[in-house]
Amino acid sequence: MTMYTMRFFNTLGSYILLLGKVFARPEKKKIYYKQVVKEIENLGLNSIGIVAIISFFMGAVITIQTAYNTENPLLPSYLIGLAARDSILLEFSSTIVALILAGKVGSQIASELGTMRVTEQIDALEIMGVNSASYLILPKIVAALLFNPFLCMLSMIVGVLGGWIAGVAAGVVSSQEYINGIQYAFIPYYILYAIIKTEVFAFIITSVSSYYGYSVTGGSLEVGKFSTKAVVSSSVVILLFNLILTQMLLS
Amino acid sequence: MIRVDHILKSFDGRVVLDDISAVFEPGKTNLIIGQSGSGKTVLLKSIVGLHAVDEGLIYYDDILFNKLDFREKKALRKQVGMLFQGGALFDSATVEENVMYPLEMFTDMSEDEMRERANICLKRVNIVNANNLYPSEISGGMQKRVAIARAIALNPKYLFCDEPNSGLDPRTSIVIDNLIKEITEEYCMTTIVNTHDMNSVMGIGDKIIYIYQGKKWWEGTKEEILQSDNVELNDFVFASKLAKRLRYGD
Numbered sequence: 001m002t003m004y005t006m007r008f009f010n011t012l013g014s015y016i017l018l019l020g021k022v023f024a025r026p027e028k029k030k031i032y033y034k035q036v037v038k039e040i041e042n043l044g045l046n047s048i049g050i051v052a053i054i055s056f057f058m059g060a061v062i063t064i065q066t067a068y069n070t071e072n073p074l075l076p077s078y079l080i081g082l083a084a085r086d087s088i089l090l091e092f093s094s095t096i097v098a099l100i101l102a103g104k105v106g107s108q109i110a111s112e113l114g115t116m117r118v119t120e121q122i123d124a125l126e127i128m129g130v131n132s133a134s135y136l137i138l139p140k141i142v143a144a145l146l147f148n149p150f151l152c153m154l155s156m157i158v159g160v161l162g163g164w165i166a167g168v169a170a171g172v173v174s175s176q177e178y179i180n181g182i183q184y185a186f187i188p189y190y191i192l193y194a195i196i197k198t199e200v201f202a203f204i205i206t207s208v209s210s211y212y213g214y215s216v217t218g219g220s221l222e223v224g225k226f227s228t229k230a231v232v233s234s235s236v237v238i239l240l241f242n243l244i245l246t247q248m249l250l251s
Numbered sequence: 252m253i254r255v256d257h258i259l260k261s262f263d264g265r266v267v268l269d270d271i272s273a274v275f276e277p278g279k280t281n282l283i284i285g286q287s288g289s290g291k292t293v294l295l296k297s298i299v300g301l302h303a304v305d306e307g308l309i310y311y312d313d314i315l316f317n318k319l320d321f322r323e324k325k326a327l328r329k330q331v332g333m334l335f336q337g338g339a340l341f342d343s344a345t346v347e348e349n350v351m352y353p354l355e356m357f358t359d360m361s362e363d364e365m366r367e368r369a370n371i372c373l374k375r376v377n378i379v380n381a382n383n384l385y386p387s388e389i390s391g392g393m394q395k396r397v398a399i400a401r402a403i404a405l406n407p408k409y410l411f412c413d414e415p416n417s418g419l420d421p422r423t424s425i426v427i428d429n430l431i432k433e434i435t436e437e438y439c440m441t442t443i444v445n446t447h448d449m450n451s452v453m454g455i456g457d458k459i460i461y462i463y464q465g466k467k468w469w470e471g472t473k474e475e476i477l478q479s480d481n482v483e484l485n486d487f488v489f490a491s492k493l494a495k496r497l498r499y500g501d
Contacts, residue, residue, distance in 0.1 A: 028356060115342075123301055124339040127411075128353050129328035 015211045021133035022141070022207075035139035036146075043105050043140060043206075044147030050104060051097055051151050052158050055088075058096065059159030060166030062087050067172035080173045081181020084163040086190070093155035094194040095242045098201035101148070102234040106209035109140060110230035113213025114223035122214070137210040144202035152198040156191070193249050200245060201238050208234045252277050253298060253409060253441050258307035260290075260297055267293045269465040271307070277408075277441040280432050280455045284446055285462035286487060292413055294462065295445045299333060299411055300324060311409065329357055332402030332440075334412040334431075338394035340386040340401070346373070347382035350400045357405060372400040376430060392423035396430065403434060410435065412444040416451055424448060428455045449488060452476065461487065 026032045066083040113136060116122050125132040160182060167173040173181075212230035216222050253275040260268040267290045275281040283291045296302045298309055300316065309316040311327060319327060340349045350369040354360055360368065373382065376396040386394055395415060402410060412431055416424035432455040435442040444451065452459060453473050461469040461484050469476075469484045476488060489495045 031355060119337055119342075120335040120339040121341055123296075124333065124335060124341075126301065127299055127328060127331055127333045128356065129325040129331075130356055131325075 014215065015208070018133055018137075018211050018214060019207060021131060022137045022210075024131055024134050026134060026138065027131065032135075032139060035135070036142050039139045039143035040147050043108070043143055044151065047101060047104060047151060048154065050100065051155050054100055055093065055097070055155040055158040056162035058092055059084060059088055059162030059164075062092070062159075063163030063167040063178070064170055064172055067167060067170075077173060077177040078181035078184050080167060081163070081178040082184050083181075084167075084178075085160060085182050085186075088156055088159040088163070089190040089194055092159055093152050094197040094201065095238065097152060097155045098148075098198065098205065098238050099235055101151070101201075102205050102209075102238060103231050105144070106205050106231045106234045107227045109206060109209040110213035110216075110227040111223055113137075113210060114216035114226050115220075117214065117216045118219055118223060133214060137207070137214065140210060141203060141206045144206045145199055148198050148202035149195045152194055153191075156194070196249060197242065197245050200241055204237050204241060205234050208237055252310075252312055253443065254308075254310040255294075255298060256308040256310075258294070258297060258309070259305045260293055260302060261305055267465050268297065268304070271462070271465075271467045273460050273467060273470070275441055275443050276458060278436060278439045279442070279457035280435050281441070281443045281458045281460070282446060282452060282456045283443060283460050283462060284452055284456075284487070285468075286447065289462045290465040291445045291447075291462050295411055295413055295443060298443065299331060300328075329353075329405060330408040332405070332407035332410045334395065334398050334402050334410070334415050336414045336417050338386065338391075338398040340394055340398055342386055345383050345385055346378065346389065346397050349386070349397060350404055353401065353404050368404065369400070372404050373397070375403070375434070376400045377426075391418050392420075392426065395419065395427050399427075399430060399434065403438070406438065408440060410440045410442040412442070412446075414445055414447070416446060416448045421450065424450060425454065431455060447487075449491075452488075463487075 063080060063084045066087075067080045070079055070083070113122075116136070122132045122136070125135060164175070164178050164182075167178050168175050209230040212226045212233065216226045254273070256272050258268050258271040259266070271294060283294060285291045293302060297304050298316075304317070307317075311330075314327065316324070316327070340346075341352065344352065347366070347369050350372050351365045354365040354368055358365070370382070373379070376399050378393060378396055378400065381389055381393065381397075386397070389397070410431070415427050415431060419427065428451050431442060431444060434440070444455070446452065456473040456476070459469075459471060459473060459476055460467055461481075463469075463483045469479060469481050471479065476484070479485065479488075
């Protein structure tokens with residue numbers, strides 16, 4: 001137990017020290033802006049497809065499952081749309097999408113930085129006098145903070161749309177009832193709540209994955225191991241912060 | 252000139268560099284030689300500051316490198332070029348972008364000026380018509396030459412080469428060796444080359460330091476190395492059957 005505790009604090013300390021280097025003043029802002037744009041394409045635009053597909057099918061499944069579990073004449077049929085909407089807004093588009101991105105983007109970041117580390121590209125940057133942590137990691141964090149809210153909103157729209165199409169196609173809810181449910185007792189704060197969570201999760205995914213990628217020692221085998229560690233750790237931290245943020249923002 | 256005084260470095264209690272002192276002279280190709288695992292890469296990386304030494308002093312001319320703060324080290328590093336074992340070119344950048352990178356980061360040159368300087372450096376290392384290729388699209392020897400071009404882009408005072416010939420055929424190795432020697436003399440740089448290739452030793456070794464089990468075991472020139480009666484050095488230098496036959500006869 002003591003060993004695990006020591007290892008945890010050691011990792012946490014190294015992570016905080018790395019963040020200190022990451023948020024140092026950028027050398028040349030122009031180059032950082034270029035890097036941020038590149039990372040928005042790498043990490044954000046390239047994730048639109050997977051987020052849209054998963055959101056569509058998850059919205060569809062949520063709607064159909066809700067419909068089959070509320071087959072009670074006492075329950076109004078608009079409840080299906082309402083439940084699908086709230087599930088998507090409150091949990092799916094922020095937390096589940098973040099977990100998916102932790103897998104896709106997290107492993108991409110960790111393996112990219114890990115490969116740069118084992119092929120001495122990071123050493124080459126350091127030798128030149130470049131703050132490699134800031135140059136490589138800060139643009140990824142900024143790009144995710146800027147773009148992930150759009151992915152979250154895209155997920156909301158596509159999820160609700162998927163639920164509507166699947167619900168009507170499966171005959172479990174009529175189009176009008178679903179739309180009524182979507183509009184019923186709508187709380188706009190839920191969108192803000194999802195975006196706040198998305199921002200926190202974006203920071204966790206990029207910083208935790210970067211930490212593991214940047215810390216790789218050894219060869220290609222270790223790059224794979226550290227990529228897995230990055231995904232697992234990011235996912236656990238996301239779930240932990242999901243609990244904390246839910247308590248803080250909804251209580 | 253680079254001077255190291257009584258360098259000591261250990262990893263998890265295992266001593267890798269044990270009381271090493273040496274002077275590396277400008278305008279000369281200074282070689283650090285030794286068997287794999289002898290500590291020569293650790294010595295090179297300690298001199299450039301990638302490893303912090305446990306004890307000892309490192310001087311770049313009159314500047315005590317160990318005592319510099321982060322900003323001062325950063326400023327000094329702009330005068331340092333390094334050629335890594337695998338080239339360490341940035342995968343996501345083209346040949347030209349790789350060479351332009353230090354210029355973009357540390358100078359106020361315009362895009363055209365940077366491109367012009369990058370092309371001068373690439374031409375100097377005999378790379379032509381490869382500006383828009385990515386590192387994965389060129390050979391190992393070309394990667395090394397591009398890495399040299401990147402290393403000299405800012406006209407450094409100090410050049411470090413970590414096993415520049417690893418993975419290269421003998422002919423390409425000679426090309427790289429000659430290039431390092433020519434550039435060193437042309438720019439009067441203090442060049443330190445880390446190698447275990449005896450062709451390099453005999454080809455470009457103006458000054459040679461032999462590291463054995465983390466200690467400086469021998470120091471001299473390429474002419475002196477052949478006449479040395481140091482047993483461990485001879486075991487290394489005349490390791491191959493051909494070299495043994497040349498030295499001791501049949």
